[in-house]
Structures are given as structure tokens and as C-alpha cells.
Amino acid sequence: MNNIALYFHIPFCVKKCDYCAFYSLANVGEDIKDAYFEALLRQLSFFITEKTVSSVYFGGGTPPMLGIDRLCKLLSAVKSRFILANDCEITVEVNPKTVDLVGMLKLREVGFNRLSVGVQSADDEILASIGRIHSFSDAVECIANAHKAGFDNISADIIFALPSLTPDRLLESIEMIMSTNVSHISAYSLQLEEGTPLYKRRKTLSFPTEEDEEAQYNLLCESLKANGFEHYEISSFCKGGKRSRHNLSYWSRTEYFGFGASAHSFYNNRRFSNIADVNEYIRLTNDGLFAPTDYYNSPEITPQEALEEAIMLGLRTSDGAEIPEGAKKTAARIASLGYGSFDGSRLSLNSSGFRVSNRVIGEIIASLSPKNASHF
Numbered sequence: 032m033n034n035i036a037l038y039f040h041i042p043f044c045v046k047k048c049d050y051c052a053f054y055s056l057a058n059v060g061e062d063i064k065d066a067y068f069e070a071l072l073r074q075l076s077f078f079i080t081e082k083t084v085s086s087v088y089f090g091g092g093t094p095p096m097l098g099i100d101r102l103c104k105l106l107s108a109v110k111s112r113f114i115l116a117n118d119c120e121i122t123v124e125v126n127p128k129t130v131d132l133v134g135m136l137k138l139r140e141v142g143f144n145r146l147s148v149g150v151q152s153a154d155d156e157i158l159a160s161i162g163r164i165h166s167f168s169d170a171v172e173c174i175a176n177a178h179k180a181g182f183d184n185i186s187a188d189i190i191f192a193l194p195s196l197t198p199d200r201l202l203e204s205i206e207m208i209m210s211t212n213v214s215h216i217s218a219y220s221l222q223l224e225e226g227t228p229l230y231k232r233r234k235t236l237s238f239p240t241e242e243d244e245e246a247q248y249n250l251l252c253e254s255l256k257a258n259g260f261e262h263y264e265i266s267s268f269c270k271g272g273k274r275s276r277h278n279l280s281y282w283s284r285t286e287y288f289g290f291g292a293s294a295h296s297f298y299n300n301r302r303f304s305n306i307a308d309v310n311e312y313i314r315l316t317n318d319g320l321f322a323p324t325d326y327y328n329s330p331e332i333t334p335q336e337a338l339e340e341a342i343m344l345g346l347r348t349s350d351g352a353e354i355p356e357g358a359k360k361t362a363a364r365i366a367s368l369g370y371g372s373f374d375g376s377r378l379s380l381n382s383s384g385f386r387v388s389n390r391v392i393g394e395i396i397a398s399l400s401p402k403n404a405s406h407f
């Protein structure tokens with residue numbers, strides 16, 4: 032494949048959300064942001080590729096916390112250094128209250144064409160209970176400003192399976208979020224991570240059971256589909272064909288290269304990640320490393336691992352995966368049970384299949400080994 036995706040990790044936030052285990056820091060001064068920006072430019076200058084850049088993604092953390100002008104300069108550096116596809120998708124993640132209309136206009140002007148907004152819920156009580164810094168009306172204002180600035184490809188993140196979240200409250204949230212006219216929704220269930228404030232309070236909270244979580248996922252899928260959203264990946268829904276090209280690169284095993292502390296890469300048949308420490312990242316890029324990562328120690332992916340990855344990642348999407356000879360009977364059985372379709376070479380899951388995707392993937396991979404019988 033002659034395409035590559037680029038990812039920039041901006042690990043700064045206004046404050047840590049109560050459930051967050053991502054690498055991100057709150058209350059970071061301008062001196063560190065400046066040094067980090069310079070380090071990103073340095074890492075960028077070490078990276079050479081002849082491939083066409085099909086997508087660029089600035090994620091975090093909360094990228095606007097680096098400063099809108101620095102983000103714009105980074106994108107300009109990317110544009111001057113690499114060949115970008117004419118329809119290159121350029122996304123920036125934002126949180127409500129971290130970028131205003133003037134900032135949106137600047138982002139749009141320099142070439143950002145997709146916005147991913149951390150809405151999470153339309154229920155202010157729930158937002159406060161998980162330590163988000165914004166209300167739903169802040170999210171509405173943020174999305175309205177994005178529309179005004181000319182963004183027509185806007186995604187909203189939603190979290191379900193949250194403490195105290197009932198089906199009615201979830202449905203109300205989904206409807207309110209859809210009413211903002213976003214063209215993409217990513218929906219994730221809450222992962223209770225050890226060490227987070229939410230984890231520490233877990234005994235005082237009422238979490239949905241596994242059955243409740245599944246019911247909430249079903250509700251999400253049904254409601255979004257009934258409103259014209261295509262369910263094209265386990266957690267992703269879009270309207271008007273606006274699938275996330277960047278995320279599709281991950282699922283189709285297109286190469287991607289990550290810049291910044293804790294950013295991951297899939298490059299030269301290796302998977303590796305940058306050091307998850309802003310100061311060390313700055314120091315290592317100063318030392319002129321091609322990538323401040325475990326690249327040099329990461330093993331090459333074997334053909335068997337590549338095959339399993341292609342199945343695992345492909346089955347996350349409605350485009351599905353090529354199924355090797357040894358697993359075709361299992362694939363046909365999975366399709367006959369109503370979990371998707373199998374045309375003799377490619378298995379694609381539908382929403383019912385996505386619900387049991389871990390089991391499906393496990394069965395397909397297990398059936399590649401002749402001694403394992405399928406349980407489907």
C-alpha cells in the first residue's frame with residue numbers, strides 16, 4: 032500500500048477526567064508546551080517517507096491545549112514536508128470550552144477538515160459525576176461554532192455503561208447529541224481503570240451489570256441506525272459516508288506513524304510506541320533519535336501474526352476480513368447464525384455480530400489450528 036497515516040499526540044488537558052487512564056497531563060505551563068512543540072517539529076524533521084499521506088490526526092489529551100497557533104504551525108509543517116492526498120482527512124480532537132469560533136476558523140483555514148468533539152453525554156449530572164469540565168450546552172455551542180467555521184465532518188464521542196446511566200437517560204442523550212447534526216458518532220463503554228478517581232470511588236457507585244451494558248450497546252445501535260447512521264465498525268457510526276478514514280487505516284493495517292509522547296506506530300512491519308513521558312520525549316528528540324521509542328527493540332511481525340491481525344482488525348468493521356481456508360466452515364456457520372455475511376472468502380459482521388465479535392474473532396483464529404473445534 033502506498034499510503035500512510037500520521038498521528039500527533041498532544042498529552043495536555045485542562046484537568047484529568049475521573050475515569051481517564053490515557054497519558055495526559057493537566058496544568059502544564061507554556062514553557063513545557065513550547066518545548067514539546069519544538070520536539071514534535073524535531074521528530075517530524077527526522078521522518079522521511081515517499082508515501083502519500085491519506086490522513087493526519089491530532090489526538091490527546093486535548094490538542095487545543097497546545098495552543099491553536101502551534102497546532103496550525105504543526106499542520107503547515109506536515110503539509111510542506113509530505114505529499115498529502117487531495118482528499119486527505121485532517122482531524123483534530125477538541126473538548127467543549129477549549130476552542131472558540133476564532134480558533135475554529137484558524138483551524139479550518141490552515142486545512143483541518145474534521146473535528147472530533149468529546150461530548151460523552153447530554154446529561155449534565157452524569158458529566159459532572161465523571162469529572163468532565165463542560166456541560167452539554169457547552170458541547171452544543173462547540174459543535175455550532177464548528178459548523179459556522181465551515182466544518183462539515185464532525186464526530187461526537189459518547190460513553191455508555193456509566194454509573195447511574197439508565198436506558199432512558201442514554202436514549203435521551205443519543206437523541207440530543209444527534210440533534211446537533213454531527214455526521215459521526217463513536218460510542219465507547221466505560222472502562223474502569225485501576226488508579227483513576229472513579230476506580231477509587233467504585234464502591235460508592237452503582238455500575239450497570241454486563242447485561243445492562245449489552246442492552247445499552249443494543250439501544251445505541253438500534254437508535255442510531257433508525258436515524259440513518261451506518262454502523263460501520265464496532266464503536267463507530269456515520270452518516271453520508273463520513274467514515275473515519277484515519278481509524279479505517281488502523282483497521283485495514285495501513286502504515287501509520289506517531290509523533291509525540293506515548294504515540295503508537297505501525298511502520299516497517301513493526302509496532303512500537305514513543306516514550307510516555309513529555310520531558311523524556313523532549314530530551315530524546317534533542318538527542319536526534321529517529322523516534323524516541325522502542326522501535327529498535329520491537330520485533331518484526333511474523334506472517335502468522337500479520338494474518339491474525341488482519342482477521343482481528345478486519346472483523347471490527349462492516350467491510351470484514353478475508354478468511355483463510357481452514358476457518359471457512361466456522362465463518363459460514365457464524366454467518367448462518369445471523370451474525371453477518373460470508374461470500375466464501377470474506378466474512379463481514381453486522382451489528383449482532385459486533386456484539387459477539389470477541390468470541391467470533393477467537394473462534395476464527397482458533398479454527399486456523401486443526402486441533403481446535405468451533406463452538407459456533
Ligand code: SF4
Pocket residue numbers: 043044045046047048051052053055091092093126149
Ligand atoms: S479530556 Fe480526554 S484525555 Fe483529557 S483527561 Fe479527559 S478523557 Fe483524559
